Amino acid sequence: QAKEFRLGLITPNGHSWNKAALKFGDELKAATNGRLTLTVFHSGQLGNEPAMMQQLQSGALDMGFIQAAELGSRVPHIAAINAPYIVRSTPAVAKFVRHPAAVKLFEVLPQETGTIGLGWGITGMRAVFSSKDLNSLADIKGMKLRINPTPVYRDFYSSLGAAPTPIPTPQVFDAMANGQVDGLEADLEFSWNQRFDKVSKVILQMNAVFMPMAAVVSGRVWQSLPAADRELITKTIKTTLDAQIDELAGNEPALIENFKNAPIPIRQVPAGDTEAVIAEFDKVWLPKAPVLAELRKVGATL
Amino acid sequence: MITSAAFVAIMLVGVPIGLCLCLAGLVYIAASGNPVLFQSYPLQLFGGVDSYGLIAIPLFILIGEIMNGGGITRRIVDMAMAFVGSLKGGLAYVNILANMFISSILGSATAQVAIMAQIMVPEMEKKGYDKTFAAGLTAYGGMLGPIIPPSVMFVVYSVLAQVSVSDMLIAGIVPGVILTVMFCLVIALMGYMYNYPRADYQTPRQRLMTILRTSPTLLIPIVIVGTILSGLANATESAAVGAVAAALVGKYWTKEFEFSQLPQMMLRSGIYSAIVLFLVAAAAVFSWVLIFGKVPQETAGWIQSAAKDPVSFMLICNVILLIIGTVIDGIPGLIMTVPILLPVATDVYHIDPRHFGVVVVINLVLGLLSPPVGLCFFVAAAVTGAKPGKMFMVTLPFFVISCVLLVLLSLYPSLSLILIK
Amino acid sequence: MYKLYIWQSHDKSSGVGAFFMIEQTMPATRALSLRRTVVRMSGALLAFERLALMGLMYLLTALILVNVVTRYARFPIYWIDESAVYCVVWLTFIGASAMTRLRLDFAVTMLTERLSPQHQKLAKVISTGLVVVFGVALTITCVLWMDPVGLARAGFDGRKLAAETFNFLYTERTQTLNWPTWVLYLTLPIFAVSMTVHGLANLLEDLGLVPRTPPKGFELSELDGVN
Ligand code: NA
Ligand code: NA
Numbered sequence: 001q002a003k004e005f006r007l008g009l010i011t012p013n014g015h016s017w018n019k020a021a022l023k024f025g026d027e028l029k030a031a032t033n034g035r036l037t038l039t040v041f042h043s044g045q046l047g048n049e050p051a052m053m054q055q056l057q058s059g060a061l062d063m064g065f066i067q068a069a070e071l072g073s074r075v076p077h078i079a080a081i082n083a084p085y086i087v088r089s090t091p092a093v094a095k096f097v098r099h100p101a102a103v104k105l106f107e108v109l110p111q112e113t114g115t116i117g118l119g120w121g122i123t124g125m126r127a128v129f130s131s132k133d134l135n136s137l138a139d140i141k142g143m144k145l146r147i148n149p150t151p152v153y154r155d156f157y158s159s160l161g162a163a164p165t166p167i168p169t170p171q172v173f174d175a176m177a178n179g180q181v182d183g184l185e186a187d188l189e190f191s192w193n194q195r196f197d198k199v200s201k202v203i204l205q206m207n208a209v210f211m212p213m214a215a216v217v218s219g220r221v222w223q224s225l226p227a228a229d230r231e232l233i234t235k236t237i238k239t240t241l242d243a244q245i246d247e248l249a250g251n252e253p254a255l256i257e258n259f260k261n262a263p264i265p266i267r268q269v270p271a272g273d274t275e276a277v278i279a280e281f282d283k284v285w286l287p288k289a290p291v292l293a294e295l296r297k298v299g300a301t302l
Numbered sequence: 303m304i305t306s307a308a309f310v311a312i313m314l315v316g317v318p319i320g321l322c323l324c325l326a327g328l329v330y331i332a333a334s335g336n337p338v339l340f341q342s343y344p345l346q347l348f349g350g351v352d353s354y355g356l357i358a359i360p361l362f363i364l365i366g367e368i369m370n371g372g373g374i375t376r377r378i379v380d381m382a383m384a385f386v387g388s389l390k391g392g393l394a395y396v397n398i399l400a401n402m403f404i405s406s407i408l409g410s411a412t413a414q415v416a417i418m419a420q421i422m423v424p425e426m427e428k429k430g431y432d433k434t435f436a437a438g439l440t441a442y443g444g445m446l447g448p449i450i451p452p453s454v455m456f457v458v459y460s461v462l463a464q465v466s467v468s469d470m471l472i473a474g475i476v477p478g479v480i481l482t483v484m485f486c487l488v489i490a491l492m493g494y495m496y497n498y499p500r501a502d503y504q505t506p507r508q509r510l511m512t513i514l515r516t517s518p519t520l521l522i523p524i525v526i527v528g529t530i531l532s533g534l535a536n537a538t539e540s541a542a543v544g545a546v547a548a549a550l551v552g553k554y555w556t557k558e559f560e561f562s563q564l565p566q567m568m569l570r571s572g573i574y575s576a577i578v579l580f581l582v583a584a585a586a587v588f589s590w591v592l593i594f595g596k597v598p599q600e601t602a603g604w605i606q607s608a609a610k611d612p613v614s615f616m617l618i619c620n621v622i623l624l625i626i627g628t629v630i631d632g633i634p635g636l637i638m639t640v641p642i643l644l645p646v647a648t649d650v651y652h653i654d655p656r657h658f659g660v661v662v663v664i665n666l667v668l669g670l671l672s673p674p675v676g677l678c679f680f681v682a683a684a685v686t687g688a689k690p691g692k693m694f695m696v697t698l699p700f701f702v703i704s705c706v707l708l709v710l711l712s713l714y715p716s717l718s719l720i721l722i723k
Numbered sequence: 724m725y726k727l728y729i730w731q732s733h734d735k736s737s738g739v740g741a742f743f744m745i746e747q748t749m750p751a752t753r754a755l756s757l758r759r760t761v762v763r764m765s766g767a768l769l770a771f772e773r774l775a776l777m778g779l780m781y782l783l784t785a786l787i788l789v790n791v792v793t794r795y796a797r798f799p800i801y802w803i804d805e806s807a808v809y810c811v812v813w814l815t816f817i818g819a820s821a822m823t824r825l826r827l828d829f830a831v832t833m834l835t836e837r838l839s840p841q842h843q844k845l846a847k848v849i850s851t852g853l854v855v856v857f858g859v860a861l862t863i864t865c866v867l868w869m870d871p872v873g874l875a876r877a878g879f880d881g882r883k884l885a886a887e888t889f890n891f892l893y894t895e896r897t898q899t900l901n902w903p904t905w906v907l908y909l910t911l912p913i914f915a916v917s918m919t920v921h922g923l924a925n926l927l928e929d930l931g932l933v934p935r936t937p938p939k940g941f942e943l944s945e946l947d948g949v950n
């Protein structure tokens with residue numbers, strides 16, 4: 001029968017995830033001659049991610065694009081995908097999130113969160129923007145660093161000797177401009193939109209962590225759908241997310257070119273620096289999320 | 303439809319606005335045939351105030367409490383007097399200038415009117431001004447409170463619109479200064495027409511002494527701005543530092559503030575913040591059900607068919623907001639209109655959300671100064687005993703000039719965006 | 724018209740007297756003792772809310788100042804921002820409950836103030852009655868959401884409840900404080916219940932069933948605005 005779905009996400013209009021959500025709706029509508037339609041609620045209109053999760057669980061909301069940080073704060077098994085140095089480039093991220101090992105992470109979602117994971121979407125590898133000179137990981141020591149406050153990132157940046165400082169997203173630019181923090185970490189797309197290069201002296205491409213998003217469906221709603229519709233939704237969302245992943249990875253060289261034209265240097269972390277960091281991180285996180293070992297093995301092959 | 307009908311009906315019975323919003327949300331859910339939303343209802347209420355930006359509200363209100371209790375407000379008026387008191391219509395300028403200065407510390411129009419009317423109106427009456435005019439002018443001076451930073455309304459807006467608090471506060475500076483200048487021009491003109499009196503003559507030496515004696519009050523805004531510029535604190539945290547500065551100035555300079563007064567000041571700040579914050583929470587629930595029912599999308603369609611370009615859209619918004627502002631108060635007005643109008647402004651007409659915020663806030667503040675409901679006039683009336691209706695008539699030139707500012711802002715967005723990086 | 728309802732403080736001294744009157748002159752029928760219980764409960768809640776509001780304001784100011792100092796000293800405390808936010812959330816709902824009893828809120832009185840005194844009283848009773856209706860409704864939504872019965876049935880095991888009902892409330896923790904979120908959400912059921920009690924006390928006063936009792940310890944003035 002006819003059904004109108006609601007999909008919520010936290011990113012604003014124009015973000016590549018939002019474009020993917022709208023495209024998903026269009027394709028769903030076209031494939032069913034308008035029987036299944038989708039309304040996208042952007043910018044957290046229906047509430048922040050915890051509020052959306054609650055609505056997904058109760059069945060008030062049908063679908064959501066939820067960041068790995070939110071799912072990971074509920075399920076350490078999912079948080080493993082945020083671990084540092086599983087893969088080391090955005091093209092590798094693009095391959096990794098479509099690998100069966102990454103998709104298999106979703107198996108715990110129904111039981112742990114009441115949602116069904118249908119696929120990953122991505123943002124690029126995160127970089128550190130700093131108001132003091134940075135050449136290597138060692139230079140991060142002692143920095144007041146604004147981070148995304150997910151436990152995995154906190155442990156990672158703490159192990160580098162930084163003092164992780166949570167600053168609400170809309171205030172990050174100002175905090176950087178007036179020196180409340182010495183640096184921040186973010187993906188390049190967001191950083192270019194916010195023009196963090198204008199308040200920084202150097203960009204250090206960490207090639208360590210990335211923040212993917214999971215397209216999830218309410219478990220309650222999923223149960224109520226006929227098998228044919230489930231199949232169609234799964235297939236449609238896969239093709240849309242594939243396109244999002246390829247486009248984002250494809251745009252990265254142009255983005256880096258933009259930053260190279262900015263008057264501040266953009267540097268890379270030498271690969272040799274990372275082994276001790278990985279060992280320290282895994283000592284804490286392997287017991288919490290044993291799947292991390294497998295993810296590292298898969299990541300190394302990409 | 304049912305939601306809005308229920309909302310209007312219970313509002314007219316005199317049910318507090320926050321409760322109206324909450325109840326309308328419940329009615330909508332009951333009527334929507336989607337009872338599962340009831341389970342999300344408490345969390346949406348919680349989520350409405352689960353936001354870092356709102357922390358500034360209790361802190362701003364606390365500064366006002368401490369300043370008033372510490373006799374700092376009084377000294378600010380003395381200082382303005384030393385600067386412009388001896389001009390023709392001197393006390394009228396003093397009124398506006400002191401209001402502008404206090405606006406840089408306080409965030410609320412009605413609080414400001416209440417404080418300033420007590421001090422300025424008797425003073426102006428003594429010098430031969432009409433009481434109604436004096437009270438009305440003070441009410442317009444209070445209008446600067448929410449426009450010049452800091453401003454509780456801008457904080458609420460920045461949370462609703464998800465823009466940076468500091469950007470919003472900075473965006474108010476230029477329009478606020480323009481408004482002050484416009485007010486002064488009106489005073490000059492009216493002073494010439496009605497032959498306004500001058501204040502007592504002060505010798506240059508007396509003036510210098512007054513300025514020196516009152517200058518420590520300048521510490522408060524200096525501390526606020528200084529902590530932000532030096533990176534010591536963000537806009538929110540600077541309010542806490544400013545409260546400490548106000549307490550110290552009140553204790554050691556004016557010697558009118560005692561730490562034993564602090565618990566009552568804390569209590570009052572807590573209660574007054576809760577009034578604002580509960581409205582924010584209630585509005586979050588209300589706008590959540592509206593969004594769920596896709597009301598904003600439909601309103602957007604209607605406005606789009608009426609407005610062909612950003613300027614005509616802004617002018618339509620001015621009219622809508624002014625009408626809403628005449629019956630509904632500042633923050634509730636903000637909370638009811640922004641979720642509906644902002645998506646249209648940004649997505650369809652590509653209007654900068656910060657600029658839009660400035661226009662919305664000024665419109666709604668002007669609503670506080672227009673009949674039938676003008677809260678600022680009522681406050682001024684309560685303090686001074688002047689008649690609110692007459693107040694509006696004798697200060698009509700100020701209303702007109704404020705509307706001129708709104709049209710200018712609608713035509714030239716750069717007026718609010720110029721200082722933002 | 725808009726009006727900031729403020730409890731009139733002019734008869735501060737008569738407050739105690741009014742209290743004695745309830746205590747001494749009312750016949751102790753069951754209905755009356757029930758009314759008295761409601762008013763007393765409301766009074767006790769308000770006294771507690773008064774202290775809580777002061778405490779939360781001190782706490783908020785202290786947290787923010789500590790944050791400024793520790794960040795400047797390069798030892799930022801990770802969980803302060805989150806604590807300050809939740810501090811304000813609790814301030815909101817405790818304050819909202821207190822202001823119900825203090826009759827301190829924005830309301831549109833444009834229509835009601837043109838009515839006859841009798842109709843005004845009716846409007847007042849409807850308006851206060853709706854406070855009670857909302858308090859009860861919010862309590863119900865809180866029970867639906869927090870599912871205390873289901874939780875008890877699941878042996879107070881949040882994970883088991885989640886598996887049985889898809890309600891994951893008791894398995895979640897906050898991001899930086901790492902507290903169970905349900906502890907913080909408790910402010911809502913508390914608010915719902917205390918608002919109901921305050922609403923009932925106001926309703927009894929508006930119906931003329933008990934004399935008005937001015938609240939103690941609040942020096943609010945009509946002059947302090949809020950917008
Ligand atoms: Na201000
Ligand atoms: Na008005």
